[in-house]
Amino acid sequence: MAEQPDLENKGTDPAAWSEAMAKIAEQSQRLVSDFLSRNADDIGAQADPLNIGRAFLEMTSRLMADPQKLVEAQISLWQDYMNLWQNTARRMMGGEAEPVIKPAADDRRFKDAAWQDNQVFDYIKQSYLLTARWLQSTVHNVEGLDRRTAQKVDFYTRQFVDAMAPNNFAMTNPEVLRATAESGGENLVKGLQNLLEDLERGKGKLAIRMTDLEAFEIGRNIAVTPGKVVFQNGLMQLLQYEPVTEKVAKRPLLVIPPWINKYYILDLKPANSLIKWLVEQGHTVFVISWVNPDEKLAAKSFEDYMNEGPLAAIDAMEAITGESSANVIGYCLGGTLLACTLAYLTASKKQDRIASATFMTTMVDFAEAGELAVFVDEEQLASLEARMSQQGYLEGTAMANTFNMLRANDLIWSFVINNYLLGKEPFPFDLLYWNSDATRMPAAMHSFYLRNMYQENRLSKPGGLTLKGVPIDLTKIKTPAFILSTKEDHIAPWKSTYAATQLYRGPVKFVLASSGHIAGVVNPPAANKYNHWVNEAKTLPKKPDDWLAGAEIRPASWWPEWQKWVTTHSGGTVPARKPGNNKMKPIEDAPGSYVRVRS
Template identity: 65%
Template structure:
């Protein structure tokens, strides 16, 4: 074996004694402070249930049913050991200089094993394949258990994958060739730096690990993120309304208003000029308004979903009419913002309010029957636990929700940073998308409890009259405005087959488009990027698979398709007026975009 295939034999130098002494001193001092702070917080909160996710019950039921059919377990074990024996034999042959095909190969997209030593070095190839065989065995066994109810089966499968991901050899010093090579090259200074990073992250989380994903010191609102020029022209307790400056001499007569989710902040649509949907829409001649939701604290604990309708959508419509003189608008809702938009449109239909002319839904669920892996976190035990926390503080901490979303892609959003920050001792790379991902927001207690129980758990929104808000029963079938639904094929948060269900619900004309990639990348995909295709199909059969089998794949971004759709809805959609300057209408400018609400950080 060549030397470059043996990172563990690279020249090893001793670390700087002064660095070791300084690091150990920091460990003692900071560690004591972190533990004291954590214990104080635990005492204040009254502690937690030893099984807040209610995992134990699901695994106990799975084990009971598994042992009731031992033959299936024995069969899986035999298959596993046969593969393992073949792996031993292949490794022995490779050590003798022969070639051998892998018993099991990693997914080419799996970045955990990108280092060439995982393939070229016999030892690390054996470690990798042993892990992959074990992972497949675990998942096969739990996936083959019969008789589990759907929610228990989903929970067991999800947490088995979390367990398997955590045990990856790439996550440990002695079994990661890249880390061993770095340790040899630096004399272990990478591990000392990693320890310092670990302490800093524990301090950031006040005793709980809060992994730093990016160098947040490199980002400034209005300077290198959220830079599209505009003004805040209206605000209330829940939101600021931003009107963006025009980029054309004339603009479309009908304004465009965007309602982002309040689970995250709006600037995912305005990260940088080259990938900003907001800037692109402005460049297409739209007068763009965006709602920037407040990051709520305990004072807003009693704000409900009805308040987000009244002080969000309805207040924005009133303000836009004041600012532009236009009563009718085109509206976009992103994720939870889309759920709010659909709910409000159903309310508007009941009240005969026709101010929203077209509705666009970005990765939006209204039928929550099959809500994907997020359903793992929605059962009675966990909901009670969440509500108990919210009763104490008046809100759900943004970090708790961010951790939930990160768990859906643990290898990319958790373990890769453990390796980079703690084992390799490297500083996080400044990446705007990860800065946004880490800029978590809180959720008001009353609103969040309603959302989880009535929509996710009970699925009442899809039931005609199942929910009553602001004095009207909500019936999504009454929505008659033209609707454009864009979903993404690899969405872990709003699975596209679930979002597709809305095509069978809304009463008006519907266009459904499916983009490649996931919940964020598939949406924030500008035409100039050359990334990610999209699928279109003019028919809307009840079965999403039938829709997909008849769909046509088109290269590149879906944004131009939406632009053609929105200006093709009626004769007046292309009408132009002189460009509107924010703050010159009936609503004076309050402050420059992106405003002050977006700067409210969600500290834990």
């Protein structure tokens, strides 16, 4: 890290400003030179890897083919502007006027009082909201586009609209203007310094700091539930946790997290740790901690992840506990892998290896995959595969940036304002530390996953996939299943995850939790936050809306609901088990070494 100018107590001293800006200019020039030298071969090689241009060209041609609709939209916008001008003039003359448009209730961009109290900023805000609504509705209502093109146009239009919000610019953000006046511009200089640090840390690519990266350490203040690594292979370490109860469920419990991120989202600070809570409920808890792969694992396949992940883990658990079957939880992509594993075991006449299956925010039918489907057309996949073939993996930042775009205002632009315009340091937050701890994807596995699941939706079709020489058919699964979805999930939309209820043939319990992909899952009962919905109908409706219409809302966390359900599949109790045994001796303390490898 280059030496940074000391901005403390310099105020508006011209000499101090000159010195600070000179150092920043020198650092900026070096960063640009380094970036150009590293990326000279790539610049211009592919101008549109996301295939956005073709989508917007098609949208524009369709839009211009119906000029009357475009004129009507423009007239409507003009009328809204006229109302806004009149209302603003009335307010400036001391009168009262209802706003022409208001931000959505959950829109936190305009929470500063000046956006309401100051007529100028109120006008800027409403003008932006009117234009944003007009632009998004105009492109959304273009007729004749295929579904995927329309989805891509909508998504990137929203990205543009979010980027152009007035709070993202210093001169139209009242909080930034106030901070600039109070500090003599020190916030902007410090913000530029933060920007350069992030560019340097990202080696020329902007790596926005979402939290204080020095505030957390794996094994010290996050991922601290006591346990041991009891087994490992090239793809994973298997963690077994120390019991805290005298008796435990006879059947052990295996948790399969996604390998898109690290497992400790389920073991952040102790108060929020699902793993700690599971141990306290009397489960012998095993968790897979996936390796952060490099180029040496480029050829690892989805089949390898099944074979060396859950199948290997269940064998190791039997060697330790003596139990041939386990209760298994799969989270997100880990749940997709669990479904494949169940189908494989069913076809291999080994279905009893898994006594019950819990799927948390898991898609197995990708027909309606949500906004992530924007990234899986043929042109983008070909570009992605070409990049992965050079490295052997997909870099962790690529996946992280994709997920951040789904909630750009919260996960991109709020930090641009805080770090670069206000010149503040990001707040220490364990969840955002985890979010910044990205993992890589092996080239072979990731290409298989995107093409077969997202692009071709083969998993939902009987025999559509073959793993270890066995056709995968989800409709043959009779294992009792608990399916947990979250209502505001941007990654695994709940109505898409509900489709699994119509595929599995065993008893299925579906529960819908409030909030999103992370907060809806990691919701300890003690927090007394969020609600969940349960429908006790013996036969689940085909349509998710019908399920919700007949569901009962219940307060707070879904965890106790799950514990009540899984207890019926636990096989009674036995004395508590310590990690490992004479045959499977512990290798090292949890959280192990695999989770510490950073991209």
